[in-house]
Amino acid sequence: MxxxxxxxxxxxxxxxxxxxxxALGAIAPVYSAVSAQEQTEVRxxxxxxxxxxDSLLVQVIADxxxxxxxxxxxxxxxPAEYPTKLQTDLAAGTxxxxxYVDSLLAPxxxxxxxxxxxxxxxxxxxxxxxxxxxxxxxxxxxxxxxYGLPKDFSTLAMVYDQDALTAAGVAAAPTTxxxxxxxxxxxxxxxxxxxIVIPADIxxxxxxxxxxxxxxxxxxxxxxxxxxxxxxxxxxxYYGLYRDxxxxxxxxxxxxxxxxxxxxxxxxxxxxxxxxxxxLKTNAxxxxxxxxxxxxxxxxxxxxxxxxxxCIFNDTEVPEQAWELVNFLTGPEGMGKWTSxxxxxxxxxxxxxxxxxxxxxxxxxxxxxxxxxxxxxxPGGQRFMEDANGEMQNLFAGGQDVATTLANMQTRAEESIxxxx
Amino acid sequence: MATASLPRQRRSRxxxxxxxxxxxxxxxIPSLIVFTGFIFGPVIYAFWLSLRDYQLINPSKAHxxxxxxxxxxxxxxxxxxxxxxxxxxTIGVVPAQTAIGLVLAVLANRKIRGRSFFRTAFYFPxxxxxxxxxxxxxxxxxxNGLLNFLLRSIGLPTPRPVWLSNPNGMIGMALGWVGIxxxxxxxxxxxxxxxxxxMLNIWTTTGTMMVIFLAGLxxxxxxxxxxxxxxxxxxxxxxxxxxxxxxxxxxFFVVTLGLIGSFQVFDQIWVMSEGGPAxxxxxxxxxxxxxxxxxxxxxxxxxxxxxxxxxxxxxLFLIQRRFAGSNT
Numbered sequence: 001m002x003x004x005x006x007x008x009x010x011x012x013x014x015x016x017x018x019x020x021x022x023a024l025g026a027i028a029p030v031y032s033a034v035s036a037q038e039q040t041e042v043r044x045x046x047x048x049x050x051x052x053x054d055s056l057l058v059q060v061i062a063d064x065x066x067x068x069x070x071x072x073x074x075x076x077x078x079p080a081e082y083p084t085k086l087q088t089d090l091a092a093g094t095x096x097x098x099x100y101v102d103s104l105l106a107p108x109x110x111x112x113x114x115x116x117x118x119x120x121x122x123x124x125x126x127x128x129x130x131x132x133x134x135x136x137x138x139x140x141x142x143x144x145x146x147y148g149l150p151k152d153f154s155t156l157a158m159v160y161d162q163d164a165l166t167a168a169g170v171a172a173a174p175t176t177x178x179x180x181x182x183x184x185x186x187x188x189x190x191x192x193x194x195x196i197v198i199p200a201d202i203x204x205x206x207x208x209x210x211x212x213x214x215x216x217x218x219x220x221x222x223x224x225x226x227x228x229x230x231x232x233x234x235x236x237x238y239y240g241l242y243r244d245x246x247x248x249x250x251x252x253x254x255x256x257x258x259x260x261x262x263x264x265x266x267x268x269x270x271x272x273x274x275x276x277x278x279x280l281k282t283n284a285x286x287x288x289x290x291x292x293x294x295x296x297x298x299x300x301x302x303x304x305x306x307x308x309x310x311c312i313f314n315d316t317e318v319p320e321q322a323w324e325l326v327n328f329l330t331g332p333e334g335m336g337k338w339t340s341x342x343x344x345x346x347x348x349x350x351x352x353x354x355x356x357x358x359x360x361x362x363x364x365x366x367x368x369x370x371x372x373x374x375x376x377x378x379p380g381g382q383r384f385m386e387d388a389n390g391e392m393q394n395l396f397a398g399g400q401d402v403a404t405t406l407a408n409m410q411t412r413a414e415e416s417i418x419x420x421x
Numbered sequence: 422m423a424t425a426s427l428p429r430q431r432r433s434r435x436x437x438x439x440x441x442x443x444x445x446x447x448x449x450i451p452s453l454i455v456f457t458g459f460i461f462g463p464v465i466y467a468f469w470l471s472l473r474d475y476q477l478i479n480p481s482k483a484h485x486x487x488x489x490x491x492x493x494x495x496x497x498x499x500x501x502x503x504x505x506x507x508x509x510x511t512i513g514v515v516p517a518q519t520a521i522g523l524v525l526a527v528l529a530n531r532k533i534r535g536r537s538f539f540r541t542a543f544y545f546p547x548x549x550x551x552x553x554x555x556x557x558x559x560x561x562x563x564x565n566g567l568l569n570f571l572l573r574s575i576g577l578p579t580p581r582p583v584w585l586s587n588p589n590g591m592i593g594m595a596l597g598w599v600g601i602x603x604x605x606x607x608x609x610x611x612x613x614x615x616x617x618x619x620m621l622n623i624w625t626t627t628g629t630m631m632v633i634f635l636a637g638l639x640x641x642x643x644x645x646x647x648x649x650x651x652x653x654x655x656x657x658x659x660x661x662x663x664x665x666x667x668x669x670x671x672x673f674f675v676v677t678l679g680l681i682g683s684f685q686v687f688d689q690i691w692v693m694s695e696g697g698p699a700x701x702x703x704x705x706x707x708x709x710x711x712x713x714x715x716x717x718x719x720x721x722x723x724x725x726x727x728x729x730x731x732x733x734x735x736x737l738f739l740i741q742r743r744f745a746g747s748n749t
Contacts, residue, residue: 083715084714084715087477087478087714088477088714090477090478090479090480091477091478091480091720108478109478112476112478112479112482113479114478114479200582200586200698249582249586251563251564251582251583251585251586252564252581252582252583252586253564254563254564254565254566382715383717386711386715389697390588390697390698390699390700391699393582393586393588393697393698393699394588394698394699396582396586397582397586397587397588397589397698397699398589399588399589399699
């Protein structure tokens with residue numbers, strides 16, 4: 001700064017500098033615009049549950065790029081709040097060309113014209129819907145149109161601490177509700193506290209709901225039939241375990257989620273999906289755990305199937321290249337490699353034998369695939385889930401009884417779920 | 422203000438004044454751009470959005486629907502629940518943070534040893550990251566956390582479900598103990614989970630209020646106290662009849678800040694309870710987020726909620742100003 005300048009001259013000079021800087025700031029983005037590339041870029045986004053999962057997907061993408069050198073995949077994983085991020089990206093028009101959609105959210109997207117219909121692309125690529133488990137691909141179909149191909153799936157099964165069950169005198173894993181309650185009592189007698197861990201969450205409760213013969217929608221999906229006598233039996237059994245202090249919730253046990261309770265030895269029996277494996281491997285490497293199918297209810301053995309698909313954005317500029325990517329990732333080669341980590345199971349029946357050969361002890365999860373109901377409740381399902389969980393939390397706190405809970409859930413479902421005509 | 426009253430022709434006649442004016446505007450531009458772009462613009466835009474059906478999933482379908490969002494809101498159960506939770510929260514937090522802040526300020530204003538230590542210690546929670554504090558309180562409130570450990574070690578029962586998972590209303594529970602069952606939801610009171618978050622927020626905001634009161638106390642002339650003590654007034658009497666009346670403008674300011682803060686509480690809830698259990702910690706500000714971004718009724722409806730929240734806060738401010746009198 002020059003001492004000879006008058007203050008006002010200095011201000012004038014400074015303001016000129018400022019104005020120039022501001023003007024430069026406006027121009028700057030132009031310089032960062034990149035020149036056109038020879039390769040076509042396809043953006044891919046999804047959530048990531050673990051570093052193992054992340055690095056495996058990167059490997060599968062590398063295989064794809066080796067096979068299709070003219071396509072460059074830009075993988076943009078989202079670490080948290082995926083549905084929120086996806087929706088804001090859709091609103092801003094900056095969504096990736098290919099993205100994950102889970103079965104619960106799919107109906108909302110399918111009915112809003114944001115997903116590219118895949119039928120023509122599938123026909124030209126020789127991909128048939130029969131190549132996938134019907135229950136899984138149906139989760140991504142609406143009015144006879146397919147909007148996504150399932151990348152994999154998971155089911156709920158019973159995961160238990162082998163040594164704890166033996167110590168409590170439970171010879172074999174419980175196979176029915178009665179045996180489960182009996183085992184819960186023996187575990188409590190042995191360890192002095194409830195050892196089954198169940199959350200107040202319909203994403204777990206519904207497996208019991210279906211096992212009692214209850215449903216959410218009627219056969220043709222035109223009516224909500226959540227509140228029924230069968231449902232009362234199911235909810236009374238599920239909540240009864242907690243009420244009678246034979247079970248605890250993750251929060252009450254001091255865990256983040258049931259798998260965490262198992263890892264920290266805060267519980268011995270949980271009902272979770274294949275995603276527990278990498279978690280238990282990292283957090284409880286010495287735990288000797290067993291896996292069994294869900295205990296049979298009064299009417300059936302039931303479980304839930306959680307599946308995620310690859311969808312293509314309706315307004316993508318590179319539909320052919322995006323389809324090549326989806327077709328590879330959900331094809332025998334890509335899906336075979338992706339599911340070889342054992343995190344999730346192949347959505348193609350043709351790949352299940354190879355998967356089972358690699359992970360024989362995980363058979364109960366695969367068996368569940370044959371009778372599992374998809375984790376899907378129609379458009380508005382995500383909102384209903386929040387309401388229903390609130391009702392379950394009130395029930396668990398003793399604020400209302402089973403009948404009121406089911407009646408309220410029925411009302412909430414009628415308000416939130418948009419039924420087919 | 423003074424330049425605005427200058428005669429019009431003087432502006433152009435005097436080149437130095439004109440130059441200064443230009444320089445003034447140039448220096449104002451950055452903050453004006455920020456203010457317009459990030460505060461004033463979005464506020465106007467939110468008003469406009471509140472008249473539209475706007476879903477994030479498909480903004481191209483957005484269209485004008487007049488006052489429909491406001492009609493929906495009036496009869497919407499989630500909004501009623503959120504309003505109820507926010508009111509209970511405010512009733513619990515504002516008086517507590519004001520009263521404790523005032524007492525702490527008076528104590529920290531006395532000439533005692535380690536005064537600056539106490540001032541810093543009480544103020545510290547206010548300047549810490551709310552997310553970090555929320556996570557620490559998650560541990561304190563957890564099943565095997567510090568709070569349950571203390572309660573167990575003195576033989577007291579702990580709630581089941583655990584603190585932040587317990588939707589039971591405090592007043593409803595108290596009435597249940599004396600044999601009155603099934604009170605209406607409006608009278609059930611804040612849930613145990615909400616109470617847990619209220620305790621945390623009283624603890625963190627009290628420090629800010631204390632600092633504001635401390636500043637106010639510096640303006641209370643010492644000779645008033647001297648005169649009072651010569652007349653034989655007790656400390657309690659001096660606090661009641663000198664400190665509180667002279668601090669009235671500051672109390673008004675603190676209560677206003679508290680009301681606004683309470684009606685906007687969001688981050689602690691987002692970190693600690695996500696509006697649960699059973700929506701008993703869903704405040705209006707949190708509901709705005711849920712409706713906008715988590716499969717709710719869309720951005721238009723959420724904007725209508727925020728306009729209503731704005732109106733409520735302004736209304737409360739005006740009512741409070743009337744009660745506080747014109748001298749403030």
